[in-house]
Amino acid sequence: MDLYLDTADRAELEPLLATGLFRGVTTNPLILARSGVRLDEVPDLVAWLFVHGAGEVFVQTTTESADAIEAEGHRLRGLDPRVVVKVPATREGLTAVRRLSDAGVPTLVTAVHNPRQAILAASAGASWIAPYLGRVSEAGRDGLQAVAQMVRVLAGTSTRTLVASVRSAEDTVRLATDGAEAATLSGAVARELFVEPLTDAAVAQFSECLPSLGARVGG
Ligand code: E4P
Numbered sequence: 643m644d645l646y647l648d649t650a651d652r653a654e655l656e657p658l659l660a661t662g663l664f665r666g667v668t669t670n671p672l673i674l675a676r677s678g679v680r681l682d683e684v685p686d687l688v689a690w691l692f693v694h695g696a697g698e699v700f701v702q703t704t705t706e707s708a709d710a711i712e713a714e715g716h717r718l719r720g721l722d723p724r725v726v727v728k729v730p731a732t733r734e735g736l737t738a739v740r741r742l743s744d745a746g747v748p749t750l751v752t753a754v755h756n757p758r759q760a761i762l763a764a765s766a767g768a769s770w771i772a773p774y775l776g777r778v779s780e781a782g783r784d785g786l787q788a789v790a791q792m793v794r795v796l797a798g799t800s801t802r803t804l805v806a807s808v809r810s811a812e813d814t815v816r817l818a819t820d821g822a823e824a825a826t827l828s829g830a831v832a833r834e835l836f837v838e839p840l841t842d843a844a845v846a847q848f849s850e851c852l853p854s855l856g857a858r859v860g861g
Contacts, residue, residue, distance in 0.1 A: 643818040645835075646700075646826035648806060650677035650687060654829035659695035666698035667691050668772070668806065668826040670728060670752065688721050700750055700826075702728035703738075711738035719747045726769065728752045731759045736766045743767030750804060755781075760792040764801040771796070772826070775817070776807035786813070790820040811835045 647658055647667045658664055669687075674680070679687055684701060691699050701721070703714045715727040715738060727742060728750045729735040739749045743766060750770035751763035755778050763771045773792055779785035793803050804824040805817050811834040814825050827835070 644824040648826040666696045668700040670702040708737035739766040757791045764799040772806040774807035776809040793821040
């Protein structure tokens with residue numbers, strides 16, 4: 643499973659990107675607002691993310707009509723060839739995604755809550771969909787089952803599933819088991835993936851016996 647970080651907080655991103663385990667970063671207006679990043683600061687943020695190890699950055703459009711989203715998508719893509727354009731799964735958004743796909747711009751259809759939207763995104767030629775797992779579950783539906791259905795819907799298409807709104811490390815494991823190709827994680831969930839007390843206990847044991855083993859391997 644490919645892992646992405648779902649935050650625009652530089653202090654949170656820097657140590658996680660430094661691990662080399664996260665392929666890139668996803669943003670949206672809510673994430674920018676939470677991190678105090680204004681829209682006119684997005685180009686600087688994108689440049690900073692690539693310098694600090696992101697291989698791809700997903701930037702979301704903020705306009706509503708298909709014409710405006712299409713134009714904005716081209717502007718965002720113009721920031722860097724590694725930018726993927728995120729577009730909400732509205733009728734206007736999907737119309738713009740079809741046009742951007744035809745122009746060779748990679749896109750992610752976001753705020754996906756229903757498998758029917760996965761069908762539409764694939765028809766629009768989207769590179770990715772982003773199902774909102776946590777929000778689907780919190781709305782009283784079976785979020786994991788909905789995502790698994792989307793993965794099946796997209797099998798054999800060129801549209802992949804990058805799950806967002808992920809609430810726990812355990813959900814990440816379930817998603818990988820169910821065939822989701824990628825997930826984007828908050829800093830908290832990303833850090834939770836590294837937590838395993840039994841590994842810590844084993845490493846402590848390794849350290850305890852080192853003094854009895856003499857010099858290091860290789861001197
Ligand atoms: C999209 O990339 C985000 O995950 C989106 O903000 C949904 O996450 P949330 O439900 O935690 O807000």
